[in-house]
Amino acid sequence: MRTRRVRAGTRLRCAAVMLTAGLFVAGCGGGDEQVAGLSDAIGATSDINPTPTDALREGGNLRLATTDYPANWNVLSNDGNNGEIGEIVRTMLPRSYKIDAAGELSVDTDYFTDITLTSTDPMRVTYTINPKAVWSDGSPITWEDLAAQAHALSGRDKSYLIAITNGFEFVDKVERGTDDRQAVLSFSKPYADWRGQFSGNSTLYPKSVTGTPEAFNASLADAISLTAGPFIVSATDRGQGRITLGRNPKWWGAKPVLDTITYSVLDRTSWVAALQNNEIDLVRLSTIDDVKTVRGTDGLVVRRAPGNRWRHITFNGAPGSILEDPALRVAVSKAIDRQGIANAIQNGLVENPQPLNNHVFVQGQKGYQDNSLGFDPTAAAKELDALGWKLTGDVREKDGRKLVIRDVMYNDPIWVQVAQIIQQNLAAIGVSLTIDTKPAAGLFTDVIQPGDFDAAQYAYQGDPFPLSSIRQIYYYDPTDLQSNYGRIGSPELNALIERTLSELNPENSIDLANQVDRKVFEEGHSLPLTQDAGNFGARTTLANIGSPGLATYDYTKIGFVK
Known part of the structure; x- marks a missing residue:
């Protein structure tokens, strides 16, 4: 992944x-100090000290x-396509699926109550957004956020300096479903990895970021704006190389155990x-x-x-x-x-x-x-x-x-x-x-x-x-x-x-x-x-x-x- x-x-x-x-x-080591090697069970294990x-x-x-301090907080952009930036924003932005140690997927119900392949010919995928899900200013997450990101990553407008199309080049249109909390994606041709379009490394950003090339390319160059996770940015100091995340007061899910997460450069x-x-x-x-x-x-x-x-x-x-x-x-x-x-x-x-x-x-x-x-x-x-x-x-x-x-x-x-x-x-x-x-x-x-x-x-x-x-x-x-x-x-x-x-x-x-x-x-x-x-x-x-x-x-x- x-x-x-x-x-x-x-x-x-x-x-x-x-x-x-x-x-x-770098480094080389001796045989008697070896750590257990890569196994055929790769992807089936994790070691995180699981604790209630x-x-x-x-x-x-x-x-x-x-x-390093983020060059651009938009990981979908070329400048922000960076693993360490991705790790920071992962605490703050929606994804469609949770992934277990075996790589198996389950819908992340904090953000979506249902994600279904509703048709294969033509291909359609329907996303139903959790009615409690809101951006950090209290505004709802809607189908328009998904539609704006699909357009930005489609590659049709070269003004968007995207790092990846992620299959959105195959999405003909995104329409409102039964209400503002449902998005229906229609595809021009089948796309094999459709489950990864708002998951994995392709987190969902608000339409204020993805709605125009100017916003997509540059609006998060200095700081991240709207987020929608258990944590938000509470303080930054580029000179000192420090980013502090605090609990999101608008978060609707389970209360985080931690008060803060601090990243130091x-x-x-x-x-x-x-x-x-x-x-x-x-x-x-x-x-x-x-x-x-x-x-x-x-x-x-x-x-x-x-x-x-x-x-x-x-x-x-x-x-x-x-x-x-x-x-x-x-x-x-x-x-x-x-x-x-x-x-x-x-x-x-x-x-x-x-x-x-x-x-x-x-x-x-x-x-x-x-x-x-x-x-x-x-x-x-x-x-x-x-x-x-x-x-x-x-x-x-x-x-x-x-x-x-x-x-x-x-x-x-x-x-x-x-x-x-x-x-x-x-x-x-x-x-x-x-x-x-x-x-x-x-x-x-x-x-x-x-x-x-x-x-x-x-x-x-x-x-x-x-x-x-x-x-x-x-x-x-x-x-x-x-x-x-x-x-x-x-x-x-x-x-x-x-x-x-x-x-x-x-x-x-x-x-x-x-x-x-x-x-x-x-x-x-x-x-x-x-x-x-x-x-x-x-x-x-x-x-x-x-x-x-x-x-x-x-x-x-x-x-x-x-």
Whole structure:
């Protein structure tokens, strides 16, 4: 569940595999310190210290970390398509479904009393809104909010700088149902992942945000306005890097246990120390040293469920780029030892480090299979020779141009470690890789989105809707890039994506999605690297939050044991 779907390196995706938010820090570890590895039960477990609310202390402040202040609080926009922003707004905005540890869906009755596929030919979905549901100013949530968001994400008006269409390109119209509290979506063609349209990473915003391109693109650049969750923003301090959420006085659902949630901007490398020093209460762990630190500190515990994030490297195929030629990208990708990368960064964190070999599904998820082209540096060298890139000294050249690739990433040890491994791999076939690290602030808005890279490393965060993101990331429309920052694609891949998204039979859609995945490899679009181990460090007293796997949190139940 693009999971993927990141500040400083993680982008939201709407897929059941996606990963997003925060960066991972580098490290290798020894065998006897290993954490239980990824299992075939991925998506079926979570580790959140489940505790009845009557056993929790009333009130309290949950302290969390984020790597940067939000560039835009609208996660549906390109600037706001960031996993850490998504985690913050998830406490405050409606979603259509709750998701359990097995990835199973149930209607979130705080917001909708019923969601039904009422017709398949033509396809119609009817949303009935909870009559108690209101925005934070007391105004009702109505069908017009759903209609405005459907229009904004349809892609028909290019003035909306959207991160994902999420199937709304197939929605012909949204009409008022029996009253203002019911919306009827009519589709021009079937859409397989329709349940994810107002769920997962595609939360519902008010029509004041989605109703015009100007509001959509810029109205939440400085602060979030109307919300509709158990918490609201009660204070912000951009200079100090602090965001405080308090209880929403207009909230109609179960009373939250916590009084407040505070997010502090901290460099990712200081998160574990902040946890150890009792400055924050929950952090993601990236290295075996992180795990050992938490295990060796009184009052802390490691919580672990297989993660829904994954790292990757995206190539830039835009006209004029050094990697414009698909055959060149494929040759380069074959020379990258992804198993070596997995061994280096996950030894000690999982029992059997493995690369991720699929762009759509994660390991252990139904549909996952290895569609990769494999690690074959000998073949890569021969293909480069055939393409006219001849070895001159240590670096290949063609038409007077040296084969030098600039790899851009967040300035974080694990990304640099991955880049150094790739650098060594490519040097063996006469390709030079330059490592270009960037700060978190502006990484996506100023570097990745404009295409200021030859290769880029970041992560995706997902949810249980694995098909939603394939158009967002792998469909190529030069007038509507969404998250295809590498500007890579083909008419054949576009057509295959369309077929996949319109297939309502689950088995057929899985087969088509794997054909999409293979084609993405063959285009040299990007390389998945590793799936997140899912380790978190938490206070032993913290309950109903931790390592969720595919599950969503119930923010009204999070708190501290008595």
